[in-house]
Amino acid sequence: MVDENREGRPPRLLRRAVMPLLVGAGCVVVGGQWLQSRQQARIVRHDDALLDGEAHDLTLSWPFAQASTLYNVALRQDFFSQFRLDVHLQPGAVTGRDAIADLRAGRSMAAVAPVLSWLQAYQADADLPARLVMGLQAGTFRLLVRRRLRIAKIEDLVGRRIAVLNADMADRLFFSVILRRKGLNPDTAPDWVILPPDQIDDALVAGTVDAVALHDPLAWQLLNNRTLDLVELVNSVKGLYAERTNLALGVSTGLLARTPGAAVALVLALSHAAHWLPAHMTEAAALLDGRVDGMDQDTILQMMRHEVLGVSPVGNDLKIQVARYVDELKLLGIFPDSLDSAGYARAISADILRHGQRGSHGAGQSG
Template identity: 40%
Template sequence: MSLRPFSRSLVRPGRRAVLGGLAGIGVLAGGGILLRDRFDQAEKEQHAQPDGVFRKLKLACPHPSHDPVLAMALRDGFLDRYNLDITVLDGADTGRQALDQLRTGAADVAIAPALSWLPQLLGGLEAKLICGLQSGSSRLLVDRRSRFKRIEDLYRHAIALPDAAGGPDAGADRLFFSIVMRRKGMNPNKDVTWISVAPERFGEVLASGQVQAVGGHDPVIWEAQQSLHLAELASSMTGSYSARVVRVLGARDDLLARDPRAAVSLVLAFQEAARVVASHLAETASVMADQIPDMPQDSILKMLQAEKHDVHPVGQELREQIAQYVDELKLIGLVDENQDSGSISKRFCATILRG
């Protein structure tokens, strides 16, 4: 399926994600493994046992030290528990770059925003999404003294992002804010100007009037907000977006074909780490502080507390949320509105843990 340019026509609003609990225990069916994992916080979770096979895998992830679930999984032995030896690759600053490492075979699995995954999957990336890790942390910020109070106020103004590429190469932050703008009746490709600016220059370009807003995702945008005393105009942490998964774990098709149980171990390990992050923010902040030495631990903790960490869907819940993203890409012309979002989502998600 090819990507097409922005269309002026509005399409129907995105579907509501069905956010339900997952129930059951692991079962074997046919030649594959179909696991159902109950995430009832009132009871102790019962997981399928790993098969005991030791696996070495390579993982691509943009700025891995910034990912709380990955940081906890590596630090507290969740991967070891499932006999996984994960090498985290260097060299990816964006989700698109991490997925390039997956495409070339340099990586077996990757973590990237859903809005980075979908254009690549639509463009032929041979991989499947297997597990959601956490919800979003994108923020669009303005000077507190400015007249900008709503995202619509940015009409005919400029926005700075660390990665402001457009079209099918657009970064996840730009795509997210473009979707928000489109829902407000704006054309994000014509009604605002996007400028790539390094985060350390955000204060300079705001003060000079070169841009009127800056955007990005935590922890970089959190640090900008705190140090420059900026006001939040829009974010992925409010309203219905707060219940949406953003960072997603995916695996190459060839890995899933030759070793399907590897995906089971990966999902169980990362789901366990995600739940620990959600219930132990102070411990997570301590782990991340060791990896982000320029950011004080108390600031990391406040950042984590401002985010939402109990969103890590699998199975049907993940498919529903990915289908909703496909609907939203229709709004900005990156998916043909006649395509069936549910079918696309089913094609791109592997049912490792079935809800």
């Protein structure tokens, strides 16, 4: 029988029922914290086992790194220093090809460039002294068209003038693949127009170009400039390419041979920064405040919310994604159809987060 609750106390049976629940809930909280701590401890032990315990100075070529979300997170949230890295940026690189050229010439030990640019470089020089070790972020390519033209599909771009910043940038190459998939010749279907960034607005207003093929942050700024009245025809932040890396980190084969611990530390620092980013967008936007021309913290945050963050494949995941890009460049005739895409991806990559793989850096075309 249940006692009357004359003194505002919970009935005995209710107490008996509730107490196990409260204890159980406490166990869930404590157990969850314990599990998280155990997982974190495993990550730390895994990282420590890969590192050589030394501090390293490293020169990195990364176009416009000062405006890169991931670079700023790695630097200013102390991921570099956590892994005892002193990273120096090699100045002057504007495109991915510039960064790769820095590495080839020995001006840097590592370089950041689009996977598409890396593949073109390897195709041109099978002895390129670099190996891809991780993806850094998904692409933010956007093809923007003037609304009044009522361009509704890729096929409508035939005969249209598309502005790009630089013939060497991956923007044109990426959208060339999209055009080829639609059965169009990307070299002749549209008219590609090279314009500096400060002339694109005027060209759109004047109607001397019909569309622009760019990536963020400039693409986001143009899309949200109401006076230009642009619409997004296609992008890489949704669909097939949303979870595929665009930028890749390549390290010199000399660094892998002489100081593999430095390469491992760089990969771990950038990997941890990439994993931190999606859950801390507000903090990341604050890090970029004042570092991107024409964009304040709120605008940067809005842009980040329309991008795919935290894509940073390594090892086999990276090789699979690289192989897919190789398949797509076959569509453009850059690689022969007979090439073994998976074997080629393995040959130009290095899985340095696996024991026994750090010094393995043989290369060459496969298939």
